[in-house]
Amino acid sequence: MVSAPRPRFGQSIPGSAIATAASTRRSFLRNAALGGAILGAPSLLAACGGDSGGGGGSADGTVKFGLNEAQGSGPAYDRAAAMVAAYEKKTGRTVDVNAVDHNTFQENLNTYLQGAPDDVFSWFAGFRMAQLAENGLISDISDVWPIDGMTDAFKTAATAPDGKQYFVPVAYYPWAVFYRKSVFEKNGWVAPENKDDLDALMQDMQGKGITPFAFGDKDGWPAMGTFDILNMRLNGFDFHMELMAGDAAWDSAEVKNVFSTWGDLLPYHQEDPLGRTWQESATSMAKGDCGMYLLGTFVVDAIADTQDDLDFFTFPALDDSIGSDALDAPIDGFCLAAGGPNQEGGKEMLKFIGTAEAADAANNGADAPMIAANANASTDTYSDLQKKSAEVVGAAANIAQFLDRDTNSDFASTVMIPSIQDFLKNPGDIDGITASIEQQKQSIF
The missing domain is CATH 3.40.190.10 (Periplasmic binding protein-like II)
Incomplete structure (x- = not known):
């Protein structure tokens, strides 16, 4: 398990299923402004955006990447590492990975985002994404969308109550x-x-x-x-x-x-x-x-x-x-920290992360039964568990994100x-x- 030496942390679901859950969440997120008092951050969505927090940066500069899995922890880390390697190879850019064990990451997220966060970091769809957006802790990445191969259902899952997108879905699992x-x-x-x-x-x-x-x-x-x-x-x-x-x-x-x-x-x-x-x-x-x-x-x-x-x-x-x-059937993905120093570089990396190319790199880089959010991703390497997971979620009438993500x-x-x-x-x-x-x-x- 890797300890953090500094305060940094780091096929698709049918539209009807996610849209049902997402629209239900959006109907109650109108009251999510209470997060400002909890997190000690501004509750105005106007504080978000590429020009807020850490500043614009350069798309060609180093991107700091906060990952909620420690190095060597297993397939989840391996998937992310494979995506990073594919991005660096494709673009020639450098990604500085800050990998931290899952529980430490979760418990310190708010402090991390209000301090000196990485640019791109692991997070989840649902209430918890929208709550960070409500409090100006993550940046509006609407210009990353639309993403080829990503359905409207996933776009809905990435959308906060202000109608803007703050999240790039990568994978889901039942x-x-x-x-x-x-x-x-x-x-x-x-x-x-x-x-x-x-x-x-x-x-x-x-x-x-x-x-x-x-x-x-x-x-x-x-x-x-x-x-x-x-x-x-x-x-x-x-x-x-x-x-x-x-x-x-x-x-x-x-x-x-x-x-x-x-x-x-x-x-x-x-x-x-x-x-x-x-x-x-x-x-x-x-x-x-x-x-x-x-x-x-x-x-x-x-x-x-x-x-x-x-x-x-x-x-x-x-x-x-x-x-x-x-x-x-929680959806995992990545957000752009409003306080990250390289906003433009982070957006460029997020554009790649949402592609089928990135999903294929992740699937080939780790033996993990996650289902790619991008419908254009190859299923050739899917295990029986992955194939069945996609079928089961596809047959569900209603999808929840998990208790600690939906509230x-x-x-x-x-x-x-x-x-x-x-x-x-x-x-x-x-x-x-x-x-x-x-x-x-x-x-x-």
């Missing part, structure tokens, strides 16, 4: 339930299609001495994926997005039902999840100690040796009237992480936990 095909075949198990199937599968796993679900939440964010999928399965996509927006009550009967259902499922999960990282949980599944794991396809980063034996299914319906056509960043980090962990330690206190979340939400939203 959250689903992963398992080893050999383990399922050996035990005669098949992917469950409904709640009864899931219950029977979990009970059979336990009866054979296998913990049904691998589970680790030491880093705080992985369990958010479980909350998301249970909420969408029990209450539907629209309610989930209203909850993320602060428009629905966290102490409502709907949310209490999510936690109650989760409590019923906890005995089928690994115990003591707060002491275990997601990588350790992935290893438990790879070793056969656990039968399944609800996570993003980046699970492969931790257990690459088993990739050919991995398969997944979307979490089954828990309520037949709601179904199972919604899922988390206010301060609420996600300071309220939801400790609240979910409190629940995991004391699942019987649902009333107290949900009341506390709602009270804190009122002060933030």
Whole structure:
């Protein structure tokens, strides 16, 4: 793991699916100006743009590139490194890569952007991108668009409430339930299609001495994926997005039902999840100690040796009237820091990053099951997991970005992480936990 020596950090989804999620987000982002008080930065979008922050710079000058993966950390780092190498080879320009481990990057982003940031940096679509735009911390890159091969749906995902673009999508991936095909075949198990199937599968796993679900939440964010999928399965996509927006009550009967259902499922999960990282949980599944794991396809980063034996299914319906056509499928990409010293050079690099050429370089440079955002990217090197990921996301009626991307960043980090962990330690206190979340939400939203 690389420590930061200075305060720097660093095929497509169908339009109907992303546009549904993005339009829902945009309907509530009108209230995102609260971010100014949280981040201690101006809340005027007028502060953004190529002439703001660090200044214009030269397109031919060195571009500083902040990456949210440490060198040697796995396929995610390798993908980005391959894109950088392709850009340098194509243009003859120099990119100064500042690679930092993922959690350190996340925890220090606001300080980083308000200090002396890199020009281009890793980030995500959704509320969290728009919140940075609202606060003048990222630059308007509308002149980078349109991008050949990038659908209107991805442009919508890159657009803030002011109608301008602040983001270049690179790849996406679904959250689903992963398992080893050999383990399922050996035990005669098949992917469950409904709640009864899931219950029977979990009970059979336990009866054979296998913990049904691998589970680790030491880093705080992985369990958010479980909350998301249970909420969408029990209450539907629209309610989930209203909850993320602060428009629905966290102490409502709907949310209490999510936690109650989760409590019923906890005995089928690994115990003591707060002491275990997601990588350790992935290893438990790879070793056969656990039968399944609800996570993003980046699970492969931790257990690459088993990739050919991995398969997944979307979490089954828990309520037949709601179904199972919604899922988390976060979009990863890059933004231009308003305080970066080389605005023009950063834009030039972002133009390349959004191309099919860059996507192909990334896919050829790393064995990672991400799906290129650019529809013109080659699928020749796609693994079975990548191909299935594209099919599953393409079939989804509604796409969420993940809890900590679809809601206010301060609420996600300071309220939801400790609240979910409190629940995991004391699942019987649902009333107290949900009341506390709602009270804190009122002060933030």
